[in-house]
Amino acid sequence: MKTSKTSRRQAAIASFMQAMREEMRLSILWGNAAAGLAGINPTDAITMIFLNEVGEATAGQLAKITGLTTGAMTAAIDRLESAGLAARKVDPHDRRKVIVKAIKMPTQLSALRRTVTKELEDTLLHYSETELLRFIDMKNITNAFLKRCINLYDDKHVRSFMNSRTKP
Amino acid sequence: MKTSKTSRRQAAIASFMQAMREEMRLSILWGNAAAGLAGINPTDAITMIFLNEVGEATAGQLAKITGLTTGAMTAAIDRLESAGLAARKVDPHDRRKVIVKAIKMPTQLSALRRTVTKELEDTLLHYSETELLRFIDMKNITNAFLKRCINLYDDKHVRSFMNSRTKP
DNA sequence: TATAGTATCTTTATCGGTAAAGATACTTTA
DNA sequence: TAAAGTATCTTTACCGATAAAGATACTATA
Numbered sequence: 001m002k003t004s005k006t007s008r009r010q011a012a013i014a015s016f017m018q019a020m021r022e023e024m025r026l027s028i029l030w031g032n033a034a035a036g037l038a039g040i041n042p043t044d045a046i047t048m049i050f051l052n053e054v055g056e057a058t059a060g061q062l063a064k065i066t067g068l069t070t071g072a073m074t075a076a077i078d079r080l081e082s083a084g085l086a087a088r089k090v091d092p093h094d095r096r097k098v099i100v101k102a103i104k105m106p107t108q109l110s111a112l113r114r115t116v117t118k119e120l121e122d123t124l125l126h127y128s129e130t131e132l133l134r135f136i137d138m139k140n141i142t143n144a145f146l147k148r149c150i151n152l153y154d155d156k157h158v159r160s161f162m163n164s165r166t167k168p
Numbered sequence: 169m170k171t172s173k174t175s176r177r178q179a180a181i182a183s184f185m186q187a188m189r190e191e192m193r194l195s196i197l198w199g200n201a202a203a204g205l206a207g208i209n210p211t212d213a214i215t216m217i218f219l220n221e222v223g224e225a226t227a228g229q230l231a232k233i234t235g236l237t238t239g240a241m242t243a244a245i246d247r248l249e250s251a252g253l254a255a256r257k258v259d260p261h262d263r264r265k266v267i268v269k270a271i272k273m274p275t276q277l278s279a280l281r282r283t284v285t286k287e288l289e290d291t292l293l294h295y296s297e298t299e300l301l302r303f304i305d306m307k308n309i310t311n312a313f314l315k316r317c318i319n320l321y322d323d324k325h326v327r328s329f330m331n332s333r334t335k336p
Numbered sequence: 337t338a339t340a341g342t343a344t345c346t347t348t349a350t351c352g353g354t355a356a357a358g359a360t361a362c363t364t365t366a
Numbered sequence: 367t368a369a370a371g372t373a374t375c376t377t378t379a380c381c382g383a384t385a386a387a388g389a390t391a392c393t394a395t396a
Contacts, residue, residue, distance in 0.1 A: 060373085070376080071377075074376055075376095094374085096374040098374080
């Protein structure tokens with residue numbers, strides 16, 4: 001019995017979703033494991049990695065990026081500040097805002113990133129650059145999809161700052 | 169000035185990692201948002217989705233799958249049980265173990281899955297089945313990579329049960 | 337078959353996150 | 367410019383997660 005084209009498509013899409021769910025679960029596990037390796041709590045790790053990329057951001061932006069409440073972010077910044085990893089300063093243009101500036105990257109996180117990069121290079125060894133670029137395109141597509149799902153949840157919550165970072 | 173082949177590769181790999189990090193962050197956000205939509209806490213949602221796929225699992229297996237401590241899983245199972253979503257029973261072959269059995273899927277989670285599936289179908293509308301299959305392959309590769317990273321953290325922690333589910 | 341060792345779940349103290357209210361500061365409008 | 371409205375961070379009460387210790391049951395070894 002021959003399978004129809006559309007049902008094969010649906011089966012492919014179902015497999016795709018299954019793989020995405022698996023990836024989501026693993027991502028969370030890995031986030032926690034990585035933070036554990038670095039001896040830092042997962043939230044603080046994500047915050048520092050992000051801060052390290054952008055240099056500085058407001059407390060509110062960090063809350064949106066990490067998906068935490070502003071209250072939790074206040075506490076996280078307290079921890080980072082007392083660990084000497086980041087510092088607060090008031091935004092001179094808007095004194096309600098608190099700008100958080102990265103001071104230094106926890107050395108274990110940097111070391112971990114090097115290890116993981118090496119591991120990923122080994123994994124991707126047998127793929128051509130063209131294939132890699134196609135993979136990246138595809139990741140961007142699913143990331144856009146995830147963003148739409150998240151916006152489906154709350155239109156104003158994440159969109160503004162997130163889009164401003166990842167569009168280009 | 170011409171860019172060397174290896175440095176282009178490294179740039180592609182760096183972009184790839186960047187996209188993976190973004191995807192991890194979005195995955196966590198979406199997990200929480202989805203649970204919020206379903207009116208259930210994220211841990212309970214992940215546990216129920218998993219239980220729904222496999223039918224039943226021990227408390228320890230659920231802890232490993234979700235990345236929670238066994239203590240947290242005890243509390244989660246208490247919640248699920250008192251909400252009538254799952255039930256405990258003692259493993260007759262090993263009375264230390266507690267087997268957790270899915271009773272029913274929260275209706276909001278099922279509804280949400282249908283919505284998201286539709287959304288994903290729209291997203292993938294213009295890709296051929298062949299391309300979809302290539303995407304799935306690639307997801308499986310990165311998932312295997314994530315698993316290796318996690319095992320790097322703790323060899324005995326996650327591996328056994330996780331591998332037994334996803335190898336075939 | 338005792339005994340020691342290991343595995344599995346539960347309990348408890350502490351910590352991190354959420355939600356909601358509070359304190360300031362900016363913005364709009366009359 | 368005064369008042370009302372909105373935005374941003376902090377505080378607080380409660381809840382969920384962790385880590386470590388406890389309770390029970392299986393396993394290996396003499």
